Amino acid sequence: MYYPSIKVLDCTIRDGGLVNKHDFSLEFVRRLYQLLTAAGVDYMEMGYKNSPDLFDPKDYGPWKFCDDDLLWKVRDGIESSVKFAVMADVGRVNLKAIKPASESPYQMFRVASYVKNIDKGIDLVNTFHDMGYETTLNIMAVSRDRGPELDEALDQVENECKADVLYLVDSFGHFYQEDIDQSVKRYREHVKTKKFGFHGHNNQQLAFGNTIQAIINHVDYLDCTVTGMGRGAGNCTTELLLSFLKNPKYDVRPVLDAITELFVPLRQKYEWGYIIPQMITGSLNLHPSSAIDFRKGPEKDMYRKFYEMMMNELNI
């Protein structure tokens, strides 16, 4: 599968940071940056631009805050055409700490917003756009919020939002390929002037298949993480996506190096991927947090019990 407008955005450090409280060493991130550069990836998402007033830096690694100094240190001495992205959640970013893009070590801001916060999300995107950043708007949890409020939000995006890219996000890992096809078509009915992106989760082992469906629908921006490292069940894996794409600029071999060097050891310490409680929340269209909590408890392999708890939560 090949078309030239595809952009691969590796968000391992950002979404994977939700697994280890953003506790990657600078050395780890720099090595990954080198290898993803060799792999031909287009963007690397480094973490969140969260305000240290809202989260105590003692409780998290530095990629939850992504100070400019830190990102300059990542870049230091490495020749690369990979652009850096950071994520901003509505209400969690300290705008006073953001410099114009021309003075910044990163090029893209990605704004994550629920449908109900879409006004604030658009406002944030427009602020970053006006500071010179490439911007994306990632509307989360649309497997839940797919009523008429989504159509209204999409119309607002078309009419008011300066984002370069609008992302379809399968936050709960609930979608399968027909949902992706229908969602992209629905987004395109409302939004005519933007590029599109897709960010999947792997609760039902469908993140890669859904990303292929997005490619079939000519979605340009494709998110992935090395070994799928990301919250809960994780994401479409970078190695699968680069193996599938025929664009000659991509090379899966440096990603294989990254897995051997960096992620095999990390896997000994942290859990992500296809895990039964995550499968259950994905299948039931629920947020992954209950499954993450359950896996930390003494009954982590009591799958029927977790299923019954979730069914009670749904009141079915």
Added chain:
Amino acid sequence: MYYPSIKVLDCTIRDGGLVNKHDFSLEFVRRLYQLLTAAGVDYMEMGYKNSPDLFDPKDYGPWKFCDDDLLWKVRDGIESSVKFAVMADVGRVNLKAIKPASESPYQMFRVASYVKNIDKGIDLVNTFHDMGYETTLNIMAVSRDRGPELDEALDQVENECKADVLYLVDSFGHFYQEDIDQSVKRYREHVKTKKFGFHGHNNQQLAFGNTIQAIINHVDYLDCTVTGMGRGAGNCTTELLLSFLKNPKYDVRPVLDAITELFVPLRQKYEWGYIIPQMITGSLNLHPSSAIDFRKGPEKDMYRKFYEMMMNELNI
């Protein structure tokens, strides 16, 4: 997703038996039989009907041979509507040991054949059919053998073969959803009088997505294994498939029990699922055996090295 003609065939003991040399205890298989009965599964595939003249019974567990006595012991005292299937490979079955279906503990014979052996495969199917068995013909490795020889084989199946079901088999885990759609349509062009089945492998995390595609294409017989246990990267998981299907006769909860009781402990001893060398063979359309061997060696996590070996094998 629901239609009434769907049949779920759990082949954990057969395909999973390729992981542990068919070394399941009778107690394990009986417990799984009870739980899959409660889950509403339609068929359970118990192993191979291999001739003990070809494989030494000392080297393998009993499910590689599936003696009638053994299968009667599985059935003993358990009330169930689940039918038993066994698999026969062309050239490996001792026909003299096969009783007529009316005297047998299993109801279905599945014959696995390559395109090049299709005459022998058809002959074997017809023999079993005439003995009163339900039969399927599973044409393997069609991601490799998709030239005009496949069309000829399909015409032969239509004209000469008494199988009830023709299976599309993605032996190498190479297909994605468009391949499934195109293959099913191609099979249907040639074969008008049979039901269809799909058996996937999960090398690229696409076994479930491909099974969904098969459902979209109204394929009736769907293979799966609990936790995906099967050779190499394994299969579409039974828990995902039953969670997805809306047919009220299926209940995922006993499958969750099976995972907790039987498969969490088994996972400590054996490896299956999404493993990088398996991903590489799937992506390159190669047989999984090289990856299985590589994972047993001292360089099992040297993924780039394995990739280069496979590329050399392909002479690219």
